[in-house]
Amino acid sequence: MITCANCGEGNPPDTEFCGRCGTFLNWRAEEPAPVAAAAAAPGAEQPAVQQPTDERVLRAPAPVTTPPRPLLPGDLICGNCGAGNEPTRRFCRRCGNSLADAETVRQSWWRRLFSWLFGRRRRAKRQLGVRPRARGGRPWRTAARVVSRLFLVLVAFAGILYAAVPPFRSGVNTEARTFKSWVTRQFSNKLVPARPTKVTATAAVPDHAAGLAADNARNTFWAVPPTPEPVLVLSFDKPVDVRQAIVRSGNAADFSSTHRPAKLHLVYTTGHTFDVNLADTPDPQTVTIGESAGTTSIEIHIVALHRSEKGNTVAISEIELFEPEK
Structure with missing residues (x-):
């Protein structure tokens, strides 16, 4: 050193x-070489005494x-x-x-990236008389900085892939459209009819087939013996997400002549189910439907009845389904 x-x-x-x-x-200083003292000859004149000097000759080294x-x-x-x-x-x-x-x-790009991600921030110069803060104690700040910078790197890498790889870009666009549609469905307040393309049932009495429960006519109805458990099946040509239904129970012309549904158990092709309770009234009832997103058919099981004193069949005049506007 x-x-x-x-x-x-x-x-x-x-x-x-x-x-x-x-x-x-x-x-470095130039030091005079030492000179050996010679023996003085007898009678020789002695040299004069020289005074010491403080000056030294300096020269540059080789x-x-x-x-x-x-x-x-x-x-x-x-x-x-x-x-x-x-x-x-x-x-x-x-x-x-x-x-x-x-x-x-x-530095090489990977060294600069590593230093940017995990390098410690340079501390500001401390002024005289100011006590330094204790080190450590806030590891969450370092963790948050590393996570945020890793996120930026991932976003940049994804942007490069999006620009350079067409299949990746197409997949991202598809997922973005799907997500947008899902968000629209979640927050949209406007509902439109979800009309079935096919209506079937486990049974029906003559002149009151299953299709009459979804024909948009109030003076017709589907009628079926109450046992075994009646099931009405509504099929669609595409996946639906039913949010609401309007149900008209019984025979509109003679409400007390048939049993009326008290509880409906809905089964979807997605494996989910949903229960709906109905009041005993001839007026149309608006009920909320849930868990149906993505289903292509709905099985409507009549699991409880409002019983009629003179009727021997259960009837549904009309069922209208509604889903968010797409």
């Missing part, structure tokens, strides 16, 4: 100029060639001699030139 006589900075042994103040480090130092990532490249210097130096280690405008050796 060479200590600078000007500023006291410590410098590596192979350094010619101080990294802090730029002072040349290899100046040029010393600093061994070349390999350039490392982050080094400052001297614009005068091209030597590499540590990032902490202010003056070139070889020629003493100022490094204020020196270029920096760039």
Whole structure:
């Protein structure tokens, strides 16, 4: 270690100029060679006594060639001699030139990425008389910074894939349209009819077939013996998401002549089910339907009845289904 006589900075042994103040480090004093005292001859004249002097002659040493130092990532490249210097130096280690405008050796892209993701932030210089804060204690900040930067990297990578890979772009567009449609269905207040393309039932009495429960006519009805459990099946040509239904129970012309449904158990092709309770009234009832998203048919099981004193069949005049507008 060479200590600078000007500023006291410590410098590596192979350094010619101080990294802090730029002072040349290899100046040394010229010491006069010692002369052996000769024996004085008898009768010889003695030399006059010389007074000591404080002045010493200084001379520059022979040029010393600093061994070349390999350039490392982050080094400052001297614009005068091209030597590499540590990032902490202010003056070139070889020629003493100022490094204020020196270029920096760039790191490889993966090193820069790793440093950006996991490197610690440089602390601001502390003013004199200000006590430093205790280190540590907030690891969540480091974790949050790493997570946010990883997220940015993933977003950038996904953007490159989206621009460069057509199949990936097509898949993303499809998923985006599906998500938009789902959001629209979740928050849309406008409902439109979901009309079945086929209506069947486990049974029906003559002249009161299953299709009459979904023909949009109030003076017709589907009628079926109450046992075994009656089932009406509504089929669609595409997946539906029924949210609401309007149900008219019994025979509109003679309400008390038939049993009326008290509870409906809905079964979807998706495996989900939903129960609906009905009041015993001739008026249309608006009920909420759930869990039906994606179904292509709905089985309507009549599991409880409002019984008639004179009837022997259960009847449904009309069922209208509604789903969000697409």
